Amino acid sequence: KQEVTQIPAALSVPEGENLVLNCSFTDSAIYNLQWFRQDPGKGLTSLLLIQSSQREQTSGRLNASLDKSSGRSTLYIAASQPGDSATYLCAVPSTGANSKLTFGKGITLSVRP
Amino acid sequence: GAGVSQTPSNKVTEKGKYVELRCDPISGHTALYWYRQSLGQGPEFLIYFQGTGAADDSGLPNDRFFAVRPEGSVSTLKIQRTERGDSAVYLCASSPQRNSPLHFGNGTRLTVT
Numbered sequence: 001k002q003e004v005t006q007i008p009a010a011l012s013v014p015e016g017e018n019l020v021l022n023c024s025f026t027d028s029a030i031y032n033l034q035w036f037r038q039d040p041g042k043g044l045t046s047l048l049l050i051q052s053s054q055r056e057q058t059s060g061r062l063n064a065s066l067d068k069s070s071g072r073s074t075l076y077i078a079a080s081q082p083g084d085s086a087t088y089l090c091a092v093p094s095t096g097a098n099s100k101l102t103f104g105k106g107i108t109l110s111v112r113p
Numbered sequence: 114g115a116g117v118s119q120t121p122s123n124k125v126t127e128k129g130k131y132v133e134l135r136c137d138p139i140s141g142h143t144a145l146y147w148y149r150q151s152l153g154q155g156p157e158f159l160i161y162f163q164g165t166g167a168a169d170d171s172g173l174p175n176d177r178f179f180a181v182r183p184e185g186s187v188s189t190l191k192i193q194r195t196e197r198g199d200s201a202v203y204l205c206a207s208s209p210q211r212n213s214p215l216h217f218g219n220g221t222r223l224t225v226t
Contacts, residue, residue: 004155031212043117043204043217044156051212089155093212100146100169101215103155 002027002094006104013080014112021075021107023090028068030092035064035075038087038106047088048075080111115139117218119205125224126195134190134221138207145188146215147180148204156204162188195225 036044091101118137148156158172
């Protein structure tokens with residue numbers, strides 16, 4: 001059974017810092033990995049989707065990397081801003097079924113002005 | 114264009130009652146998913162539709178839960194004989210095809226008293 005872990009559960013940084021959010025998964029036979037952002041009381045917004053054949057994806061100040069062999073992904077946020085404050089979740093398709101995602105519990109990020 | 118719409122946004126019901134939660138996916142998206150999210154947790158998969166049929170309902174916790182998508186667009190999640198443990202945010206997501214980013218609605222917060 002696929003398990004996804006995100007540590008730490010919460011992170012607080014001053015504005016302007018570059019930061020890395022970690023995600024680990026137990027089964028490396030994945031089709032893709034997605035990073036999502038969730039604001040309080042809202043649904044999830046897909047930030048980046050990395051296919052299993054890719055090593056990384058970039059969108060603006062965000063860069064996500066994927067290392068299948070070690071079961072790890074990182075989300076790099078450059079020059080953090082208070083508007084980046086949210087919960088960040090990673091998710092992978094469950095083993096044998098790329099139709100349903102297994103999510104981590106998320107990392108709640110607070111960027112202080 | 115319009116995103117995924119979920120109604121109602123909040124639902125309070127008494128233990129033992131029946132509830133229906135509605136999801137309007139993005140037009141043209143053939144894949145539709147229901148997830149459930151408890152406080153401090155990542156979303157947990159409930160059921161996945163491809164078109165009108167339930168391709169994977171392995172996440173439904175018991176036979177009190179049922180979902181339909183009769184015309185391949187709007188979906189309704191139905192919960193019979195609600196229990197306090199059913200209280201959570203129920204999220205709907207859609208995508209144009211498998212292995213594509215998911216687009217989530219803002220969810221329905223269900224409270225069973």
